[in-house]
Amino acid sequence: MRKVLLTIKGNQLEAGPGEYVELVTEGRLYREESGYLIEFDESELTGRDGATTRIRLEDGSVTLSRGQDETHIVFSKDSVYESSFSTPLGVMRLRILPLQIESDLSDERGSLKLEYELSTGERRSVGKLDLSFKSIGGMISPGDTDSLGYPDSTKHMGVFRGENYA
Secondary structure (H helix, E strand, C coil): CEEEEEEEEEEEECCCCCEEEEEEEEEEEEEECCEEEEEEECCHHHCCCCCEEEEEEECCEEEEEECCCCEEEEEECCCCEEEEEEECCEEEEEEEEEEEEEEEECCCEEEEEEEEEEEECCEEEEEEEEEEEEEEEEECCCCCECCCCCECCCCEEEEEEECCCC
16 A cells, blocks of 8 residues: 545536536555555545545446445446435436546556536536646555554645536
8 A cells, every 4th residue: 555645526417517626635545456446535525524535446337435325336438327315305316428538557656637518417517537646755664554444644735616627
């Protein structure tokens, strides 16, 4: 496991200007047989204090798992991801069609660009997610953790919310 500095930029474009979010935080990078796993712990800044987000990058696909409720989304080339979940207003159907999946990954640094169409009922929007990381220390050994098992230095450095980006 490596300690990494993550920069995540996201945008959801609808008919008008979308919402832009940028997060800079420390995370963990794992090299797996089939690709890479990136993890980071969320905080009050992201609105999901105590949740862990996992992004698994494998050949041609990206799987995003977020929080205790285990939000789970798969972005895969030439494939539509469909799901439904309960809300206070009833069941919502979700459909995601990846438009672009590009990655350039190594043990020291990497980047991921996702562009996708998101549909919920009749409402459609285009989302963008740009993730980059770079190693900020060597390997983390199992002893380099706090009482909960997280690396001592895992913390959020900042979240920026603003206008649209392209």
